[in-house]
Amino acid sequence: xxxxxxxxxxxxxxxxxxxxxxxxxxxxxxxxxxxxxxxxxxxxxxxxxxxxxxxxxxxxxxxxxxxxxxxxxxxxxxxxxxxxxxxxxxxxxxxxxxxxxxxxxxxxxxxxxxxxxxxxxxxxxxxxxxxxxxxxxxxxxxxxxxxxxxxxxxxxxxxxxxxxxxxxxxxxxxxxxxxxxxxxxxxxxxxxxxxxxxxxxxxxxxxxxxxxxxxxxxxxxxxxxxxxxxxxxxxxxxxxxxxxxxxxxxxxxxxxxxxxxxxxxxxxxxxxxxxxxxxxxxxxxxxxxxxxxxxxxxxxxxxxxx
Numbered sequence: 001x002x003x004x005x006x007x008x009x010x011x012x013x014x015x016x017x018x019x020x021x022x023x024x025x026x027x028x029x030x031x032x033x034x035x036x037x038x039x040x041x042x043x044x045x046x047x048x049x050x051x052x053x054x055x056x057x058x059x060x061x062x063x064x065x066x067x068x069x070x071x072x073x074x075x076x077x078x079x080x081x082x083x084x085x086x087x088x089x090x091x092x093x094x095x096x097x098x099x100x101x102x103x104x105x106x107x108x109x110x111x112x113x114x115x116x117x118x119x120x121x122x123x124x125x126x127x128x129x130x131x132x133x134x135x136x137x138x139x140x141x142x143x144x145x146x147x148x149x150x151x152x153x154x155x156x157x158x159x160x161x162x163x164x165x166x167x168x169x170x171x172x173x174x175x176x177x178x179x180x181x182x183x184x185x186x187x188x189x190x191x192x193x194x195x196x197x198x199x200x201x202x203x204x205x206x207x208x209x210x211x212x213x214x215x216x217x218x219x220x221x222x223x224x225x226x227x228x229x230x231x232x233x234x235x236x237x238x239x240x241x242x243x244x245x246x247x248x249x250x251x252x253x254x255x256x257x258x259x260x261x262x263x264x265x266x267x268x269x270x271x272x273x274x275x276x277x278x279x280x281x282x283x284x285x286x287x288x289x290x291x292x293x294x295x296x297x298x299x300x301x302x303x304x305x306x
Contacts, residue, residue: 001076002086002106002110003109003110007085008085045072045084045085045090046069046090047072047075048092048093049092049094050075050094050096050099057074063276067142072085086106087112090112092107094202097119098174100203117133118132118178118181118206124182126276126279127147127148155186155283158280161287161290161294162286162287164189165189165243166188166242167183167243168245170237170265171194171227172248172265173269174195175269177198179282182282184214184222191223191240192224192233192236194228195227197227198224242260245260245261245263246263246264246286247262248264248265261293262289
């Protein structure tokens with residue numbers, strides 16, 4: 001679909017908001033933010049890429065509009081005739097960690113500039129994502145700290161359930177880095193982050209944000225295992241006995257049979273987890289097995305959850 005987008009002529013200007021607008025920035029290894037030209041130009045436009053429900057994409061667009069940043073387009077768009085124009089004056093930002101090949105296409109084939117930012121998952125990730133885009137467009141973010149604090153306060157009922165609990169990611173959908181970072185901020189202990197594969201350039205900002213989060217929370221950076229061996233992972237799970245294992249459907253029942261509470265990772269793929277307001281949905285999924293176990297214990301069925 002990136003190849004089907006119209007080409008934005010260098011002489012064209014994107015001054016006003018266009019339906020589904022988005023902006024881009026390039027971040028490669030050994031390229032610092034200080035090397036990026038932050039001079040505001042009317043010919044720059046922002047395009048976001050990654051499939052999301054209309055409700056969630058509109059929420060992200062509104063959050064950027066609050067900062068005075070107009071989104072010039074979204075890829076994919078709701079209609080084929082509304083594909084955003086792409087070119088050298090366009091900035092693009094991905095909202096899913098599994099879109100590294102799309103990012104490469106937009107960068108090399110369409111000559112766009114990729115914004116390397118953490119993904120807008122959780123209130124901390126959403127704030128960091130907006131701040132990074134603002135820094136590229138030379139905009140001073142307003143009210144983000146208060147916005148994030150209010151979201152965290154609204155999640156306190158869930159946070160009481162997860163603080164001090166442990167989680168093990170077996171690896172299934174590439175959201176593991178972002179989810180682990182968010183859960184660490186929530187007060188959970190992440191024993192291991194398994195991930196099918198990882199483009200370290202595309203997820204560089206997310207990895208750096210994970211390290212920063214661990215430092216601020218005073219916990220070690222979790223072990224990241226790319227393309228893990230499931231047999232050895234199960235051995236480590238049996239030794240560590242985490243409170244929750246986030247895993248693919250194939251391993252859920254065997255782990256449950258061994259007394260390990262599980263959550264299907266595919267549920268995070270199809271749930272609405274992006275943006276400030278959807279952080280509650282993430283914790284709803286994470287805490288469901290924990291709440292079930294607590295209910296069984298209250299009923300006196302402790303032997304069923306051992």
